Amino acid sequence: MSRFKYQQLANELLQQINARQWQAGEKLPSVRWLCRHYQRSLATVQHALHLLEAQGVIEAKSRAGYFVKFALAPVQIPQFSQHIPAPNVVTVPDMFFDIMNRSGAFDILPSGPQIEPAHLTILMRHIGRALRQQPFSKAMYYDEPLGLYELRLQITEHYRSTGLVLSAQDLCITAGCQHALFLALKASCKPGDTVAVESPAFYGVLQLLQELELKALEIPSSPQLGLNVDSLEQALDKWQISACVVTPAFATPTGACMPAAQQARLLNLANKHDFAVIEDDIYGDLGFHQRPKPLKALDTQDRVMLCSSFSKSLSRDLRIGWIAAGRWSKAVARLKLVSQLASSQAMQQGIASFMAEGHYKRHLNQYRQQLKHQREQLINCLQRDWAGNIQHTTPQGGLALWLQLNEGINCQQLYLQCLERGIILTPGVMFSNSGDFNHYLRLSFAHPIVGSRKHALIELGRMLL
Amino acid sequence: MSRFKYQQLANELLQQINARQWQAGEKLPSVRWLCRHYQRSLATVQHALHLLEAQGVIEAKSRAGYFVKFALAPVQIPQFSQHIPAPNVVTVPDMFFDIMNRSGAFDILPSGPQIEPAHLTILMRHIGRALRQQPFSKAMYYDEPLGLYELRLQITEHYRSTGLVLSAQDLCITAGCQHALFLALKASCKPGDTVAVESPAFYGVLQLLQELELKALEIPSSPQLGLNVDSLEQALDKWQISACVVTPAFATPTGACMPAAQQARLLNLANKHDFAVIEDDIYGDLGFHQRPKPLKALDTQDRVMLCSSFSKSLSRDLRIGWIAAGRWSKAVARLKLVSQLASSQAMQQGIASFMAEGHYKRHLNQYRQQLKHQREQLINCLQRDWAGNIQHTTPQGGLALWLQLNEGINCQQLYLQCLERGIILTPGVMFSNSGDFNHYLRLSFAHPIVGSRKHALIELGRMLL
Known part of the structure; x- marks a missing residue:
């Protein structure tokens, strides 16, 4: 616990930024709002903001307020092995047919909410x-x-x-x-x-x-x-x-x-x-x-x-x-x-x-923003609602995160357990011919992570404990 | 030349039936119309119809008139050879790509009239x-x-x-x-x-x-x-x-x-x-x-x-x-x-x-009649407007006739000659791997054989002379 109130507040704000409550380039709420919301004096809020500014986390823009300066380094999954297996005949698990049959390739819960x-x-x-x-x-x-x-x-x-x-x-x-x-x-x-x-x-x-x-x-x-x-x-x-x-x-x-x-x-x-x-x-x-x-x-x-x-x-x-x-x-x-x-x-x-x-061009401009927002929803959910040490990528485009789970987890078993609960996974083994990535998972943000889909994700997090 | 006028008229009508002016099951024009059209007396027309009835070509239905009883045996192309070549690696002529590029697979004249x-x-x-x-x-x-x-x-x-x-x-x-x-x-x-x-x-x-x-x-x-x-x-x-x-x-x-x-x-x-x-x-x-x-x-x-x-x-x-x-x-x-x-x-x-x-069912009922009609148009054109001994099939369904031309004709050359005139053929060689059917041709009746398409067909007939 930090000694001073302004340090406590700065820490609290930093955690929110890390959890992407506010994203890089985004404006922080006004000083007035922060005072009200955190029940702190004007002096404490300003002090906390100056501290974050000094740390390079946020920046002040004249007459506009404080902005998040950069996203902190994303949690990285480790570099992959340097081992190259010899060329091999391909045999992939049969689960893809099943996943497509359930419309689950890019959605853990196809019945979930849509935009x-x-x-x-x-x-x-x-x-x-x-x-x-x-x-x-x-x-x-x-x-x-x-x-x-x-x-x-x-x-x-x-x-x-x-x-x-x-x-x-x-x-x-x-x-x-x-x-x-x-x-x-x-x-x-x-x-x-x-x-x-x-x-x-x-x-x-x-x-x-x-x-x-x-x-x-x-x-x-x-x-x-x-x-x-x-x-x-x-x-x-x-x-x-x-x-x-x-x-x-x-x-x-x-x-x-x-x-x-x-x-x-x-x-x-x-x-x-x-x-x-x-x-x-x-x-x-x-x-x-x-x-x-x-x-x-x-x-x-x-x-x-x-x-x-x-x-x-x-x-x-x-x-x-x-x-x-x-x-x-x-x-x-x-x-x-x-x-x-x-x-x-x-x-x-x-x-x-x-x-x-x-x-098409106009649509892409809008759709990219929507996908980025959904990526934030997914990352927020993982960081806030999943216990345990989850490593994941933070892609700057596309439709999915790649998650590294604890080594003991077998995603093929997890896939079957999830099916019983109506949750459809795309386990790591699908992405390799050598049986690797068995404790990896692809999670898509093609759909909004809200409502029943968010609950399914939280349930998945509990199953990983 | 037949001796009597009624015999002449009967022959004339028989030729029309053979040429499918009227099809099997179809009603002949009224006696009154035949008198006017062929400039014959009522007695001559009636005599001619009785003769055709006796020959089994037409039949009288009470209060309804005369009907074509059956189609005469269609002109048949000879039975194919009994020779079976050994299994062989397939190499087909490259012209199909060209034909598809010209929308010509089932139409000798894609710019022709349509229904x-x-x-x-x-x-x-x-x-x-x-x-x-x-x-x-x-x-x-x-x-x-x-x-x-x-x-x-x-x-x-x-x-x-x-x-x-x-x-x-x-x-x-x-x-x-x-x-x-x-x-x-x-x-x-x-x-x-x-x-x-x-x-x-x-x-x-x-x-x-x-x-x-x-x-x-x-x-x-x-x-x-x-x-x-x-x-x-x-x-x-x-x-x-x-x-x-x-x-x-x-x-x-x-x-x-x-x-x-x-x-x-x-x-x-x-x-x-x-x-x-x-x-x-x-x-x-x-x-x-x-x-x-x-x-x-x-x-x-x-x-x-x-x-x-x-x-x-x-x-x-x-x-x-x-x-x-x-x-x-x-x-x-x-x-x-x-x-x-x-x-x-x-x-x-x-x-x-x-x-x-x-x-779909209703459409098929109507479309089959249309195709049958177009088959008649195509056969009529071949029999009336093409000189020379053309043998062709008379299919009871589908979209095309199969023509046997004189042996001297090389359909691949003909294909190129026709292209210069904007006519697109599907030559017999496309239908075989052994170089057979070089003097055969598939002609489609998927489109009405009228107007410019009919003229193109007549032109093709002339090229075969």
Whole structure:
């Protein structure tokens, strides 16, 4: 206990800031409010604020009040091991089917409260209009093999603003990002080949490797730097790979962003060892502070296959994604045509006009703020309502936190126990082929952590005791 | 030249009936109209009609007039060869991509005149309503892995009326029939395996075999009986197959329907030699006179994978198909999830409510008549406006005729010559892996053969001289 009242108050405020009651850049309540709320004199409050200012936690802005200067260093989960297991045939747990059946991939409680984003009404209006435009022509003729030109044009325009220049001809529309990843792997690898993936990796990629009979070479990835390029370089001395799947921006589950220098080194390795780089950019548009430039922008040899979709940023129900497959473009387009023929022209037309009128950009600005707010709700809940030593990431974009629990905890058992209570987890084992991460958990903030969802989270916290 | 005027008139009428000016079951114009039109006396017309009645070509119905009694035997293209080439790696001509790029798969002139079916407006209203229902829930949660339950239920209801009993759990929704065929082949075969196909076969299947590195065993198929089961039986003595892809109802390009006895023999062979039967039922709903019972209805060992979609019967823009994969159901559902995750819930919901209100059934009744009429337009054009000895099928359902041209004609060259004139062909070589059918052509009646499309067809006829 601090000796003076102003020190006690300063400590109390610091804890609130740490718990993200107020976020970096946000204004603190007025001095008057603080006096009333904490039942302290004006002198004590001002003294406490000066102390925090001296500590560099807050800053005074003339005529505006006190602002939180920076978020304290986020709690970090430890760097992952440097051990690289040999390439291996992939066998992933069967629970994903079950999780998808329960709509639980990004929601521990699908019956929980929701916020309806305003843009959806506008998007549905655009798609509705597209459905009514020349319905006969759409009904009787298939989509262009590469997908609707207008939509491809809008997507290239969107990328231009991120620093990546593409032409509409470089893009092929797909039935989502998973479909794009499937096409990319199928075009660049043959059964038995080895593919480098992040560890932990997106489970959808591990499942694809299993279905396509490809071996996984798991490269350690950290929440700070993403794929460890040093480890990849070491591994390439021993093993040959046909492709490397990487999510440079807000990778799931760690939320990591690869620094530009690491991205450049990755491409150098790809050029030297002649492998395909499959870039999963699905979270790229969900950066809270900035939209990272895609890795493909550094590609000088047409060997990066950029894959993404609107499922995470706009709607999971559109089933519209894309791939810029570089040197594999022809094979990818052919494979798309053969495996699913076409995409819905009405959907594409609706999205294209939605984008052309600037709605996508406006929506993203609003949606990023909403996601950031939900991330705070989730972190607050973990820090306030969970007992025990929980380590978690603090991603600057994307949809999820990555949690390290106590070593004794078996998340597969936990998954089953939670199911009985109607809570759906995405356990760490789903993100690895080597049985690692069994005491890790991905927790999503795609939905507001309030009401019944917050209670479910608190219940989960109790189960971990 | 016949001796008497009534004989001349009878001959003239017979030619018109042969040319399908009036179809089987249709009423002839009134006696009064025939007098006026052919400038003949009442006695001559009556005499001519009596003669045709005596020949069994027409029949008199009391107080109703004269009706065409039956269609004369359609012009038949010869039975195909009995030769079965050894299983072979598939390489199909690259022209399909080009044809799809020109919207030409089922239309020689995509800019030609169209008829807008009334049902489309209703269907779009149903989809529009589905888009507006709970858009947030659809945007934030993926579809069930098997697809929307309500739609699966409607599809099983629809099949029940054809004599096939399925449960909603038996079905998995796909991104179209091509996607269903892809899943079926991927689930039942591994690279290097041999798959029996009809010869001529649907080009989409040949392309899938190529992409999946499967060998094709081409089994002769006739316009009368479809897949020749005798030939398949012979081939099975020599070669082992993992699957047989067959279109028992209105196969493209021949339009053949397999008789029930042949279907039963095929299943006996499948049971004996333990291979998967992949049933392409996409044209099943387009029978002009009846809807054949699916082959799957005879399946006692869960080895028939029924594949179909709404693309040919309702709209190509829905991207909704299905598969009832029997013993491969779990593998198929898993592969669907991994390769494309989900389908659009709004599309599925819209189709389901459209079907639930009986619109699909009503639409099919009207659409089959329209297609039959367009088949007549196409046959009339071939018989009246094309010189030379053209042999063609007269399918009782589906979307296309299969034409045998003079042996000297090279349809691949013809394809290129036609392209210069803006006419898009689907040459016979696309339907085979062994270079056969080079003087064959598929001509579709999916669109009305009038106006500029009819002129294009007449121009094509001239090019064949």
